[in-house]
Amino acid sequence: MRIKAFLFGLAMLGAVPGVQAQEQPLRLVMNNELQTLDPVVSPSVVTRAFASMVWDTLVAPDSQGVMRPQMLEGWEISPDRLSWSFKLRPGLEWTDGTPVTAEDCIASIRRWGARDGLGRQLLEATSSLDATGPDSFVMRLNRPFALVLEALGKTATLVPYMMPARIANAAGTTQITEIVGSGPFVFRREEWRPGDRVVFYRNARYRPRSEPADGLAGGKVVHFERTEFVSIPDHATKIGALQQGEIDYIERAPLDFIASLRRDRRVVVTPGRGGGEVMGALTFNHTIPPFNDVRMRRAAQQAIEQSDVVASTGLPPDMVQQRCHTFYMCGTPYATEAGTEALKTHSMDRARALLREAGYNNEPIVVLHSRDSALIDPITLVAVDQMRRAGFNIDLVSTDWSSVAQRRTNRSPIGQGGWNVVPLVWTGFDMPDPIVNPAMVYNCANVYPGWWCDQRQVPLLRQFSEEPDPARRREIAAQLQALAHDHVNVVLLGQFAGPAVYRADLRGVLDVGFPVLWNIRRERR
Template sequence: MKVINKTLLLMFLAVLLVLAACSNNDDNSSDNNSEGSNDNNESSGEQTAGGDLQFVLNTQPPTIDPIMSTATATRDISRHIYETLVTIDSAYEPQPMLAESWEISEDGLTYTFNLREGIKFHNGEEMTADDVVASMNRWLERSSTAQSLIGEGTFEEVDKYTVELKLQEPSIFVLLALGGTLQFPGIMPKEIVEAATETGVEEHIGTAPFKFVEWKQDQYVHLEKFEDYTPREETADGLAGERIAYFDNVYINFVPDPNTQLGGVTTGQYHIGHGMSYDMFDQLESAEDVEAVAPIIGQYGIVFNKFEGQFAEVKMRQAVNAALNLEDIANAALGGKYRMSSSYMQVEQEAWASTEGEELYNNPDPDKVQALLDEINYDGEPLTFITSREYSYMYDSAVIIKEQLEQVGIKVDLEVYDWATVLTLRDDPSKWDLLITGFPMTMTPVEQLFYNDTWIDGPEDEKTEQLLKDIATADTIEEAKVFWDELQGHSWEILPILKISDYTTVMGVNKNIEGFLYLDGPVFWNTSLNQ
């Protein structure tokens, strides 16, 4: 079995960034931050076509319309149904997918995309400029990534196989936004886009190697090999290049119970388990037919409700930060599979990693807590902390955070729900004060969800808004990095979130699986089952 894990590879911007080797020498790093990973991208032999892949997720997504949710479960499924104009290779550089090529005008305001001809949708119709324009303009209107990195823009048809993106202002991040993996701009037939409701598209038709068959709620999503798929000719590299569907069918099974996940993976019922409990890593590692994998996938932390309630006051957020021993939380919740780092961008991203504000990270100070609580006249009103057992690291972290906060006199009501209910409650600011969630890697700081005014945490202050604008409109990466350092330092003062640590996902992969890639989520094309 070959597992290809590219998540730890460098996420540098197009040709503007300098690739550098990943370092594991950070003084604050856990020694276990990537146990079981394998960066070999070569198959051990001839891959076998046919068979069904049984994949297990610990939760089902709220939707599989890729632009309607930032949930990683949405991304992990929808990337196998829909494709984009631009994608990324293993070095996170933009590469063409449904676009054959592109040109950029001298003023940076017009991007011309030449489309691949003869590409079929899953309904048998050919993809043309009409479909691309409809899909991309819907994405521009709804995607927080598009709004933060591109701003005002419109896609227009030039001819049947050519489209243009017209911008109000130039941006050095356009191609990265188009190739991003979260809330990505999947291309769909025009009629499907036009029929979409406020909750998303009602039919799932794309151009990817697998086509949607069925979503059986609370059980599985069934995908089937798309026989008329036309792969690119370039060698596969990351998400770019040739994509081959070896499996006849893919079943993404939703199994919230950790013991059921473990039993299914170790007995061969499931070929790949994803998002498994951290305390099961050693059991996976000792299983005869399973390889245990734990790549770092991003960061996780506390989200504060800044719309209303106690955390609208910055000093209450600062009091929580001063109360917590973050490493104790990470160690208990992640079973040693974490890395302590104050940088909101991962340390491998040398163009963006920052140490600004690190003196405020993981520095508990009970006296400071009491002084801050006195300043705001905290009266003992309990905080409403919502969480779910479906993500063990969230629940385990929440339990420890509650204990630590109550030790310094901050009361907490811990409310435990299924994940779907948490997603519903967090959209209503009157229902919660804080929650735990994970944040996947992003290519630029301005893509971080917690810097978006429309996200669940609430509005940003004026200084943050200005620095985000300065980063997005910078002429060079070097200039943008200066603004980003200032913003990270400011963020540790006002705490849009409270980062706990970089975190991993625990996976068990059957040793008969060949060519499996994990790059910002699992990849089922170019993967096979060899008996």
Template structure:
């Protein structure tokens, strides 16, 4: 029903996906406006090619084999910018927020004390530099659960993320009764940004003296494995990382990582009745002041029970050939209104 049709017969999982223009689609007769406005399909086909090696992807952009790179590696941005045939710009309107997710069903992270000990060792700056390096204005810390710079953003109770001490975290780990249980951290080797933040956590856990098993796999396998509720001995997992647009973390009503409704929560399945109560209360807030007070209570409670650890956010530029026309800013990558000269 949208501007493009998915061509299932041309889909090769992990390698290629193709969409064709939907000739039956009638766009609004108005300018495109992010995800709204006139979504006119101006090209016959959209072909996604999955290139797992960033250097190969960069070369494909420079030589003209590919037209658009959604998430170029920050280390390769200088190379791309040197090409007169390429545009490198911040197309996404929101920062990309990174998180570390615990599996709350099994040891050791069914123990809130262990979760808090790990959080005490986290320094968001290490994670963001691992992704974006020292790129000017490339990243920021954000030590709360709501998108920084938005109405509900706050750091009430976020002191646990300001400790940034391996030694204090080790002491907290001992006090929590950590008994050497295996921690299976699954990292996607073919997803450079998420892999980079996963490696920071792997190093942190080793410095804490935790019994780490690092599983390097591809993103598709990680997505399948994270659905498993089995213990690690039967193919389960302990920790994963992911990223999300800042737009998805602005309000409790659609903040997936903040849901703590047990078996119905996002992967990791945290359960906390107080967060769920506060979320429902926010929906009934009488005014903006009450909504902000509830948001502060939500942040405070989230930092107590830690359904996940916020790791900061970075700005993710995109790259495209100069003959690609109609590129517009949006919270996610969309290809309507775009064509080739």
């Protein structure tokens, strides 16, 4: 009844006489519910989508992956590349009307860097970070670091969004409580109804760059006064709402609807390739039994047959990879076969032998299942079935993503709300190389749920961050992958497209791997 009433309300709003198409809100359905607003605390992709609306970054990648100035006017680099001088572009304001300053940026970088894997690497290489004026600051390095701009323009979670210093300094590593943005939209907290809708308005104080939008770089021009993330958990209902024009955009098209949506002229299905492709993964709690034993993780690794997992999505053949065992996504520059020999043919017999070697005694394995996720739900059910056939005693806890996101941060034993396995999906946007890949960069960082630590990987991550030569970087990435498979940081479930779908009357939609709602216009009828 709540869904029907919600859709009736949307229809009535759209039917108000005299309301022009461009004045109607732009409505997006996210794959998961927004729960946490702080992008430094939560690695959730819905939090990143929220954050990209209300905060901006110093630099951003264009569609070719080249880092361009965003909040910055520009930068200068010393000949030895150990000193970076940054200048903010003029006219930047927070949504409370105060100017953006260099001190704000320094505080934001330090807060983000305390938690993010790449950010920690950058701060460890930084000897000082000081304001040289109200709109300029300098970063001095204590050793070579080849990825300064890549860090400051990072798009994989956690993203270094800029916040006021008073908020960043006060919050530290705890969640922020006040949302004061620097981006193209204003979050209306008083209109936020969790489980129903998140409301944004165009930020009248925001000054877009003059360049055309290109990837995540360029001008973030907003053409709608009001934009909403709306909640419609039922897949058939959200598709019906899209087809009838009651919503405009679905972040992840329900997979079993793709074939029919491709034939519907009212909508556009994105290719879901590149940054929009998805890798499923089993993440383990490495800190408590039984997956603190690598033999148990290797047993799960042997139990998984990726072709069966990706088949569960129901996607057309051109949207799945039958097998992909690279941590960097197949078809990308860093893709490698290193360390994959034992994975190319899965073996239930080998999985069962490893369980016996580990002394597994049929203890329940708590698996947190996000049944409301169009992507996570089907692959979880197949992966769990494969683990059961190998001999794991699975206790499947089926709930919504918001509950999973909360519980997966719990490091307690099972009896106190802990967990053993959480199936997730990561986008290609998050996995292109080891220094941003969540399955690698958080190694021994003790901040990412799963909390794995392989000391062999630590120096290689540092070497990758310092290495300027692309060929040598690829070699280091291959070594890291071999170790990650050997240690079983996570088990890869397979790679497949994760297309979005939106109304065909929208123009200017940027397909960057996650939804961004600037640059979009609605065609007048």
